[in-house]
Amino acid sequence: MGVYKRMKEDVEVIFDQDPAARSYVEVILTYSGLHAIWSHRIAHFFYRQKFFFIARLISQISRLLTGIEIHPGAQIGHRFFIDHGMGVVIGETCEIGDNVTIFQGVTLGGTGKEKGKRHPTIKDHALIASGAKVLGSITIGVHSKVGAGSVVLDDVPDYSTVVGIPGHVVVQNGERVKRDLDHNKLPDPIDESITAIQIELEKVKQQLAAIEGENKDDH
Numbered sequence: 140m141g142v143y144k145r146m147k148e149d150v151e152v153i154f155d156q157d158p159a160a161r162s163y164v165e166v167i168l169t170y171s172g173l174h175a176i177w178s179h180r181i182a183h184f185f186y187r188q189k190f191f192f193i194a195r196l197i198s199q200i201s202r203l204l205t206g207i208e209i210h211p212g213a214q215i216g217h218r219f220f221i222d223h224g225m226g227v228v229i230g231e232t233c234e235i236g237d238n239v240t241i242f243q244g245v246t247l248g249g250t251g252k253e254k255g256k257r258h259p260t261i262k263d264h265a266l267i268a269s270g271a272k273v274l275g276s277i278t279i280g281v282h283s284k285v286g287a288g289s290v291v292l293d294d295v296p297d298y299s300t301v302v303g304i305p306g307h308v309v310v311q312n313g314e315r316v317k318r319d320l321d322h323n324k325l326p327d328p329i330d331e332s333i334t335a336i337q338i339e340l341e342k343v344k345q346q347l348a349a350i351e352g353e354n355k356d357d358h
Contacts, residue, residue, distance in 0.1 A: 145217075149176055152218040156240060172221030175207035182211035216263070223269075230258035232276075237263045242287075244270040250292070262297070 153170060154160050166173060178201035186194035194211035202208045207224040209215075212231035219235060221227055223243040229235075232255070233247045241247075245267045249257035256276045261267070265279045268287040273279060279295045286302035295301050300310035308316050 145180070146177065148218055149173060152220050152238075156220045157222060171205040171207060172224040172227075175201055175205040175209060175221060175224060175227075176215070176219055178205075179209040179211065179213070179215065182209075183213070183215075186211035213258075232256050233258040234260040236261060236265070236281075239263070239265050239267075241267040242269040246272045246274070248272065248274050250275045 150163060150166055150173065153166050153173060160166050160170075178197055182194045182197040182201070185191075185197065191211075198209060198211045205224065207221060207227045209227075209229040210231040210233070213229045213233040213235065215229075215233075215235045216237040216239065218238045220240045221242075222240065226244040227241060228246045228248060230248050232249075235247075239261050247259050247261065247267075253276050258276065259273045260276075260278045261273075262279060262281040262283070264282045266284045267273060267279070268285060268289075270288045271285045271291065272289070273285060273291045275292055277292065277294050279285060279291070280297035280299060282297060283295045283299045283301070285291055285295070285306065286300065288304070289302050289306040290304045291301055291306035293306070295306070295308065296311060298312045299308045301307065302309050310316060
């Protein structure tokens with residue numbers, strides 16, 4: 140696909156995804172997510188040509204201007220949409236498919252424990268909501284969604300919704316997933332604290348009784 144067609148495609152996806160978009164002029168001049176994506180496409184070209192310094196320089200300038208950090212090594216597909224992109228971080232070995240949407244504060248990062256492929260793979264049509272952290276060499280499946288503020292450390296199947304810290308699947312293939320929780324065996328911190336206090340009080344009573352017994356013997 141030519142450069143003009145790719146740029147036109149990047150603009151059109153904004154109109155498809157963002158009801159606040161009113162005109163091409165507004166989108167082209169004011170959408171930081173679009174600027175970050177275009178900058179990345181240029182940086183990625185230089186990265187592939189092994190002009191690593193130029194690639195990093197472009198990405199860092201883009202980061203300063205947009206608040207979005209995309210490593211030039213990341214592979215990004217067609218119709219990628221970053222909505223309200225401030226604070227987005229995308230790591231070097233990320234692979235992002237087509238028609239993927241992410242929101243502000245999203246991190247597609249590493250755990251610091253892996254080498255080689257260190258960052259996530261996001262499959263086609265996935266959505267990553269605000270503030271979510273997707274970490275490590277894991278895969279977010281086709282048409283899957285990651286809820287706002289979630290921390291995902293494991294693979295997410297296709298057509299699934301993940302929420303929570305750590306992230307867990309709550310919907311898969313349109314059906315709610317039941318979690319196997321034995322609530323009557325879950326720890327109760329309040330009950331444990333009361334029990335500990337009762338044990339300590341019993342020890343104090345025994346010590347006082349022993350002291351009283353010694354005093355009576357002295358008399």
